[in-house]
Amino acid sequence: MTDFDPVELKRIRWHSRRGLLELDLVLERFLAQRFDSLSPAEMSAYKALLELPDNDFLDVVNAKMDLDDPEVMQIVEILRAI
Amino acid sequence: MGVPVRRFDAVIVGGGGAGLRAALQLSESGLKTAVLSKVFPTRSHTVAAQGGISASLGNVQEDRWEWHMFDTVKGSDWLGDQDAIEFMCRKAPEAVIELEHFGMPFDRLENGKIYQRPFGGHTQHNGQTPVQRACAAADRTGHAMLHTLYQRNVRANTQFFVEWMALDLIRDADGDVVGVTALEMETGEVFILHAKAVLFATGGAGRIYAASTNAFINTGDGLGMCVRAGIPLEDMEFWQFHPTGVAGAGVLITEGVRGEGGILLNSNGERFMERYAPNLKDLAPRDFVSRSMELEVLEGRGCGPNKDHVLLKLDHLGPDIIKQRLPGIREIAIKFAGVDPIKEPIPVIPTCHYMMGGIPTNYRGEVVTPKDGNHESRVNGFFAAGECACASVHGANRLGTNSLLDLVVFGKSAGDSMVEYIKNEMPTWKDLPADAADRSLARIARLDNQKNGEEVTDVRTAMQRTVQSRAGVFRNSANLALGVTEIKEVAERAKVMQIKDKSKVFNTARVEALEMENLIEIAVATMISAEARQESRGAHAHDDFPTRNDEVWMKHTLYYGENRSLTYKPVHTKPLSVDYIPPKERTF
Numbered sequence A: 001m002t003d004f005d006p007v008e009l010k011r012i013r014w015h016s017r018r019g020l021l022e023l024d025l026v027l028e029r030f031l032a033q034r035f036d037s038l039s040p041a042e043m044s045a046y047k048a049l050l051e052l053p054d055n056d057f058l059d060v061v062n063a064k065m066d067l068d069d070p071e072v073m074q075i076v077e078i079l080r081a082i
Numbered sequence B: 001m002g003v004p005v006r007r008f009d010a011v012i013v014g015g016g017g018a019g020l021r022a023a024l025q026l027s028e029s030g031l032k033t034a035v036l037s038k039v040f041p042t043r044s045h046t047v048a049a050q051g052g053i054s055a056s057l058g059n060v061q062e063d064r065w066e067w068h069m070f071d072t073v074k075g076s077d078w079l080g081d082q083d084a085i086e087f088m089c090r091k092a093p094e095a096v097i098e099l100e101h102f103g104m105p106f107d108r109l110e111n112g113k114i115y116q117r118p119f120g121g122h123t124q125h126n127g128q129t130p131v132q133r134a135c136a137a138a139d140r141t142g143h144a145m146l147h148t149l150y151q152r153n154v155r156a157n158t159q160f161f162v163e164w165m166a167l168d169l170i171r172d173a174d175g176d177v178v179g180v181t182a183l184e185m186e187t188g189e190v191f192i193l194h195a196k197a198v199l200f201a202t203g204g205a206g207r208i209y210a211a212s213t214n215a216f217i218n219t220g221d222g223l224g225m226c227v228r229a230g231i232p233l234e235d236m237e238f239w240q241f242h243p244t245g246v247a248g249a250g251v252l253i254t255e256g257v258r259g260e261g262g263i264l265l266n267s268n269g270e271r272f273m274e275r276y277a278p279n280l281k282d283l284a285p286r287d288f289v290s291r292s293m294e295l296e297v298l299e300g301r302g303c304g305p306n307k308d309h310v311l312l313k314l315d316h317l318g319p320d321i322i323k324q325r326l327p328g329i330r331e332i333a334i335k336f337a338g339v340d341p342i343k344e345p346i347p348v349i350p351t352c353h354y355m356m357g358g359i360p361t362n363y364r365g366e367v368v369t370p371k372d373g374n375h376e377s378r379v380n381g382f383f384a385a386g387e388c389a390c391a392s393v394h395g396a397n398r399l400g401t402n403s404l405l406d407l408v409v410f411g412k413s414a415g416d417s418m419v420e421y422i423k424n425e426m427p428t429w430k431d432l433p434a435d436a437a438d439r440s441l442a443r444i445a446r447l448d449n450q451k452n453g454e455e456v457t458d459v460r461t462a463m464q465r466t467v468q469s470r471a472g473v474f475r476n477s478a479n480l481a482l483g484v485t486e487i488k489e490v491a492e493r494a495k496v497m498q499i500k501d502k503s504k505v506f507n508t509a510r511v512e513a514l515e516m517e518n519l520i521e522i523a524v525a526t527m528i529s530a531e532a533r534q535e536s537r538g539a540h541a542h543d544d545f546p547t548r549n550d551e552v553w554m555k556h557t558l559y560y561g562e563n564r565s566l567t568y569k570p571v572h573t574k575p576l577s578v579d580y581i582p583p584k585e586r587t588f
């Protein structure tokens, strides 16, 4: 995670607070279990996911929708399984 | 003191539906308007609203605002203020059409008009027959509303302060509101936002309960700020519960599951709703099902190791029906309950959904408190709208889809009142008091210096357990009295909460501690208000006082934080233009 300074990591954590409870719950688990061990590339992919509107993000997590970027999809797979 | 000051005509705290609608009125009238939000506005909790927004457009079936008004008054169990209810229901069609003109993508009929769905509690001819009154944008109504209003505000030059957390309300020696203090999360700096008028639109506080459908952001900051600034909270004993939230998670399982034949079971495997509601069984009204579920748990027939929930069984429907007719439910159950409903029942409990009480306002969005014998004296410069406000249109129980309506109608009305106030009464800013930021700075300093204190998560858990077990869907005197004692103990622990991370920049631990200081005020207000109300009305179901008592209790509660005391004020029985709708028994 050398590419991300601690402040950026905290910002990403805050951006994991969403408007939908379902997402809060999934991302809370993700932050507790996986966040600290993400590689820089994975962290960038997670950041990209956080840019999605909440409803799309939930559809992605619930496997109703996939995304094109394979690196982002790797994080999505973690979120789907968590 | 070296706290930087920024000046605006109007400061709006909250970028959900209510805050955005109000901001639009102000910006479009040329006033310099700031909107603060803890998160990006379109991620406000309004995004969660799926069901729709009500308005008597009559596009599908004949409808009238008077019938909408009747349903709302009845839904409120006669605790709603009838002037505010008339105002909202009359304005509803215009408000929805305005959203349509703003570009909100409502579902449409073939003739191009807005489609309207059926929804519980919406009727024609004052309760006679169901009517289709809910307007929706697919299952994304809240999302569509937020995006539409946000874009409009950008065009109108509203200034957004995203990831700014308002900390405290600033009142001067006259008691007038002259601004707020706020924390810029990015830098950890505290600012004073000096304003001619301030509006709170900070949303609900469902996180005081252990079981809540609300996202983590719903910490009721506006209410906490009011309590600290000496402004009372109205009707805090009234919280709406949804019967089927996933136990331990809160995520909603829609009513549709029971509609398709899902049934509720206790630990003996008994379909207990047959006992409580021999006709409607599992499809009895929400509050009735919730209460029956809670009774089963209280009487020891709950399921699981802690005997704290019941089971929603649907495996008998077969995998095809579950997959075809109830899409999404299986995923929710697997993800949040860890069970596959095709094989196993889902653990569910009644779950806190909506806060009917809040900051006392009138239908103009002005915050009003008792003063010199007047029950509703205006707090100059202070306005509130949305779930944090109590106008009061929802009274003791909110009707589905009336909340989104409340946001836009009272958001706009409050915005108009602010424009008027600023233009007619506040040509310039009132002076800031010398100690404007002291309270906020002291709160932060205490957190930074606290040693040997309590962890925020421990205090939060204790609060949520207390409120859930003592002021849940089913209440009684003994339990409520215990709850008051217990929540006061938790409040003492909250005074010594500590955080490990003392850094300034983007310190989310600090933000969560500050939020917790708001939640605990609301939890105390809820317990004390609930303990005092000796009747059953709407969402306040009291075992020792099982009926509504209009003679004594048709009145609004006001809770004051300083000495944790209560006063009461009358319900408005005079609508604006139509006849009073006198109380009746609420039967279905």
Ligand SMILES: Cc1cc2nc3c(=O)[nH]c(=O)nc-3n(C[C@H](O)[C@H](O)[C@H](O)COP(=O)(O)OP(=O)(O)OC[C@H]3O[C@@H](n4cnc5c(N)ncnc54)[C@H](O)[C@@H]3O)c2cc1C
Residues within 6 Å of the ligand: B013, B014, B015, B016, B017, B018, B019, B036, B037, B038, B039, B040, B041, B044, B045, B046, B047, B048, B049, B050, B051, B052, B053, B141, B142, B164, B165, B166, B167, B201, B202, B203, B204, B213, B214, B215, B217, B220, B221, B222, B252, B353, B354, B385, B386, B387, B388, B400, B401, B402, B403, B404, B405, B407
């Ligand atoms: C799952 C679910 C489904 C629902 N469905 C419907 C429905 O179909 N129809 C309906 O009518 N109602 C529905 N409701 C209720 C309705 O969604 C809410 O009551 C409503 O959206 C609240 O809007 P608001 O503008 O008052 O607050 P919110 O949308 O919650 O916005 C609050 C804003 O205040 C900001 N804020 C809070 N504190 C601070 C602070 N200290 N500093 C700065 N900013 C702050 C937040 O960042 C946010 O921008 C539903 C509720 C839930 C939980």
